[in-house]
Amino acid sequence: METTELWKNTISYLETDLSRGVLNTFFANTKLSSLDNGKAQVVCPSKITADYLRRRYLPQVSQALKSLTEKDWEVEFQVSQENAPIKEAELGPLFTPPALDGLVSRYTFENFVVGLPNQLAAQIASSLVEGAGNSVSPLFIHSGVGLGKTHLIHAIGNAIKERDPQMKVLYVGAEQFTNEFIKSVQNSRSAAVFRKRFRAVDILLVDDVQFFAKREGTQEEFFNTFNELYLAGKRVVLTSDQHPEEIKKLDSRLVSRFCGGVVADMQEPDVDMRLEILKRKAAEWEQAVAEETLLTLAQDISGSIRHLEGALNQLLAIATTKHIAPTRDLAQAILKNRPQPQHFLKPQDVIAETSAKYGITVEEIKSAKRQKELVRPRQVAAYLLRALAQLSLSQIGEMLGGRDHTTILHSIQKIEKEQQENQILKEQLRTLRGEILGKTS
Known part of the structure; x- marks a missing residue:
């Protein structure tokens, strides 16, 4: 049997044990190059792919080949010569500090409303920026959806850059990290660029890490990235909509690392916080709004800050368009007509x-x-x-x-x-x- 046909059959055999996502991501563009002297050489498009297959799927590949050929094989995963590993020096300066840091400039500590529900997280974040929190790594911030954790993680990055423009700060969403990682496994240059991009930083900010759940390859790569930064004394800040121990299908090693620093939660804003958020938002419109009107919204809308701000935007948009005052009665009318959220629980x-x-x-x-x-x-x-x-x-x-x-x-x-x-x-x-x-x- 030719090696090409045998490898095609091997991958088909593996479909019973491995997910389609794993096969498409890590076995794509691999090939069985030779069978000689009891050794089966599998050529991979990048070092990331070869390392990952060797660590995670060597037994499965060996068993598949044995079942198909009725022989034992010592499987070796190698990088193809045209995609041989690239030395870091050959890559040049990949990191461009100000332009590609991913930070949103409008999210700052100055416009982040602090109250009892988020006070601890805000204080720890501030101390990290001031330098007193150098030992805080990682800082893991968790809260429900729309409660300000993305604002806070951007505020950390922006404040650090303001204090020291030479600091290499990088913000990335977990989904973006995953997508870039999947692209990087296809060839060695992409893999080298990917690794240098995320490891040649002073502080890495990763949003929504619950997205890593069930993605074994991404978790493996992020674990290695995290370790390299941690051992180099760099800082990592993470956010999630759940406590690390509550994220299902998250590698126990990552859970341990995430819990090894400071875990700070942010609760839903209380009425006082919601009122202050609305006051600041109204000020952006340069529109006078009576406190009783804002209080009506603050008392009725809890949970996501986005929903709260959305209701105020609707109130002011109607008032401006119709040339009427944004009164309490108008606010109550908006609340009455607000669509109820879909409930995924009883x-x-x-x-x-x-x-x-x-x-x-x-x-x-x-x-x-x-x-x-x-x-x-x-x-x-x-x-x-x-x-x-x-x-x-x-x-x-x-x-x-x-x-x-x-x-x-x-x-x-x-x-x-x-x-x-x-x-x-x-x-x-x-x-x-x-x-x-x-x-x-």
Whole structure:
């Protein structure tokens, strides 16, 4: 059997064990070059590909060849001569500090609103910039979607560049890192360029690392990149919508590295923060808006800051177009007509999981009873129904036994405030979030 046909059959054989993504990414452009003296030489388009196949899939390839030829083979992965590894000196200066750092200049510490829900993350980020946080690496910031972690990671990069323009700072989204990595495996020059781009930096900022989940090859490469930067005393800042230990299908080595620095979470902004965010956003429009109008929006819209700013933009756009004042009545009309978010979880699950966590029944949490052992679970359920299901205050009140708007708002604000000072409550909320969201994955 010719080597070309045998290798084609080998890859077909591997389809039963390996995913199509792995085969398309790492086995594309490989070929079986020779079978001689018990050795099977597989030629790869780049050193990244050869190294990865050797570490991760050598046993599977050896077994496939044995099954097809009924012989044992010592498999060797080599780089083709036309794609031989390139020395770093031959690449020239790949890193262009100001132009290609990926930073968005409008995201700064000056326009980042700080309050109890994000105070710790903001303080650690600031100390890292000031130099007091040199030992903080990695800094891992996690929060729900739209709560400002991307703003904060860009603010870190922009502040460092402002203090020292010579610092090599690079921001990249995890998806972009993955896409560039996949392209790099096709030839050695691309691989060398890729590695130098991400390793020849003083600080690497990586956004949305939960995107690495289930992507074994990308995780392997990022692990090596992270280690090289860490051992060189460089700094790494990461963001995610989950705590490292909650990201499913993330390599345990990466989880360990991510948790080895400082892990800081950012909670949903409380009413005071939301009001301040709206005031600053209104100032950008150079439009006078009464505080009671802004407060109406701040009290009704929780969760994503983008949703909050979007409602204000809609209010001011209507007011400007129609030449009317942005009044509280107009704000209430906008809130009434706002489309409700699609829910990927059942609100009933939030109540059921919360009840089970505190050892009470769903009937008890909805009841009119006010025993201490029922009040706290009820407050937590209200908070989570707002945070996860994004229900209105009146909807939450209905689900919790017909309670009024004011009672629900008080419950949510109480939990928002207490979790900043009560680590036990904070951990309970984190665990509950994971259990509830796990039902929707």
